Amino acid sequence: MFKHLKNDIPASLVVFFVALPLCLGIALASGAPLFSGLIAGIIGGIVVGSISGSSIGVSGPAAGLAVIVLGAIATLGFENFLVAVVIGGAIQIILGLVKAGIIGYYFPSSVIKGMLAAIGIIIFLKQIPHAFGYDTDYEGDLDFFQLDGENTFSALGEMLNFISPGAVLVTAISLFILLLWEKVLVKKNDIFKIIPGPLVAVLVGVAYYLLIDPSSLFSIAEEHLVSVPVPEDAASFFGQFTFPNFVAITNPQVWLAGVTIAIVASLETLLCVEATDKLDPNKNVTPTNRELFAQGTGNIISGLIGGLPITQVIVRSSTNIQSGGKTKLSAIVHGFLLLSSIIIIPNILNRIPLAVLAAILFIVGYKLAKPSLFKQMYSLGKGQFIPFIVTVLGVVFTDLLVGIGLGLAVGITSILIKSYQNSHFLHIEKKEDGGHVVKMTLAEEVSFLNKGAILNELNKLPNNTLLELDVRKTINLNYDILEILDDFAIKSKDKDIEIKLISNRGTVYNPKSFTEFFITKRENAA
Template identity: 70%
Template structure:
């Protein structure tokens, strides 16, 4: 595990600085105690990181669950009741894992997964623009198009330009310059610049800038534009931040509905993230999805037992881990320990970090996920790849993650149906022979009810006095709907003076009286 420590340690520092405000922001957006987001980040890093089979995936509280959590807390009546739903959701995820439900993630087209990554990259940039310029009307966890304050992604950006903070903007630009210089120039100059990552330097300079400009009306950074970690006064006040589920409410049906919703959405987000991170992994390692569901279920049980938010594998932190050179699961585990140690030992120091500097870090992450060259690559692959890709991107930007993916998947299915319609058969027309048109129709290997329209259209368009050669030798599956169409056509063919020459594995048949009876005699596999 420690073989790649020199790569995993710097990556874990970057993931830590990204995870810290996201954990707090998602908790705030969820209407939950701020400390619950940190608990979920710690458990996601240490527990899920240790149990997961993913080498580069990072788990923690997810923005996609924020709306569900917000509604559920109000519906269930108390935070303790909601924690019980989180625990039960984890148990249901364990059941999913044991039932081998992890295979679901493999049924999402590559174009949709790439669209998901690109859409998330764009939304990261758009959502961090207010923080970059020192305008903090919404928490970092508010990743949906319509926001908690009634604004949307773009109207919030317009509001930002009327509320620019000079100090926050200046240190954000300095931080962005450091990050670009570090990754493009300094990282190639020596081992020191590879071990000490640009984001760490940017954060340290941000803390120094905040303290030097404190009290300045022009360049000072307001406290609402800083990281806000709960600061306990002593050990007892620290322990008082933990909450425990109310097991007395286990008979409440609403608890079980919420638990199943959490398990379903968290599992789907995790499986999609696993598929996406595996594609980003430069070493192309494959994550065992069923083991991932078991790890996530265990993490949610523990998180719920001690007062944390629901956990999923999350693409923002996972992609930051990959881009920062993380090689093994150790980077995710170390980032969890960093979260734990920092909230215990240095919460006041963390509260000096400007959010605009962290926004600069996320700008780089977002750009690497949504490089402009990818749009051209997908366009060059043809409309069957580009349309589901772009629909997924736009869906994520203008709705939210799961809706965007669902739209992309729906379009992908429509594309499959169109291609299935087009590829059901091959038609070859020859010159007239003995006064009749000779037409050869070869059916595909698998012909289902999706192909009914295309085949019916071809048969109905055959002219009178035609010699039809119908070849089913390559066909291994022929849907009963298609057989019925052929049977009906055999009756019409007599009226239109169409001779049918059926070629199958069993030989040749001229004008079969009943296709239904003929195919009943064929093996089911044929």
């Protein structure tokens, strides 16, 4: 874990700067105390990062849970809600122990890539208002419909009425520093690989805020800065922790919230694990059952001390990868940075312009949704591109789970259509007497999904036909197909259709029962 310090420490700094406003923004959107978001970020980094088997995944409060959390807190109250978080964590541990993490391996690559591209587009679009100084929407919002009544696109039009020249200038300066660092300076000297460009951009942004006259047109207003709770002393710091009311554990609503948190958080984590493994340049494979166990442990601890639910999150994970993170040390250190910074330097953190963080996330978003990715997916054909683009549109215009569900549904439909088409091979020849010879070769696997295709071909056979049914390559023939063949054997007599069954056991003309033939074949094979 300590072999790549020169990569992990700079990456942890960048993840820290991205995670800080996200933790606060998601807490705000969830109707929870701001400090609860920071607790979740700290636990996600230190505890989950330590237990997880992921090398580059970063965990913390997730925007996808904000609506669920908001409703649960409104219904139960915050202290009772924390009991639900603990219950959700316990269920996740059980899911890990029973090896439910295997679900994560059943999401098609096209859908996962679509999710990544969509998240990149959303990050980019959502940061444009922050880059122009229009901060009515909370940092970390990924939903199309926003809490302020706007949607992702209408907010861009509304933004034009509230442009802050200072925010625009800070965004431009920050982007210049980030691109100069990445494209030029890191290639000239190794020192620029150790000092991350985002850290320099943040320091320049803080200096800009402090040095520019507040009355100037190009000043940064306080509402455009990071806003971390500032405790007056040790007592007020520890007073920000909230503990669950376990008296409410008998409340069915608490259990319903806990189960919901466990299911949604687990799905989001497994999706993120698949996505981060695809982004990982070293192609590490995260053990999904261990990840569920780690997330469950983190949620129990987070709930016990007043934190929000935790999942592995794609924004922070992709930031970690793009910043050069190599091992789980970057996630763990980012957690310690969150903890130490809110204790030691909260006033300095509150001088960071959100425009700087918008510039950092612009780079992250662009790298996730590069035009070359869309070209690559298009070149792979309709089978890959359609589920990919449906997932992109679904995630952008609804939310993560709905978009993934739409992409998955299209992917499954594509598989069913292919299965329908590939159940058999058909070749038709003319007979000398004017009839036909139809040669039908069945595939290795013929399931009930192929009923329609085979039944359609059999019904189209003209009178006075010889049907040569070749099953020599067929390993598994579903009982539903055997029923169709048995029924056809009866009807074929009325149409003067002769059936020639060709198998590895020889040739049989007009078998009375395909079912008996294949059952006997299986018994002999056994």
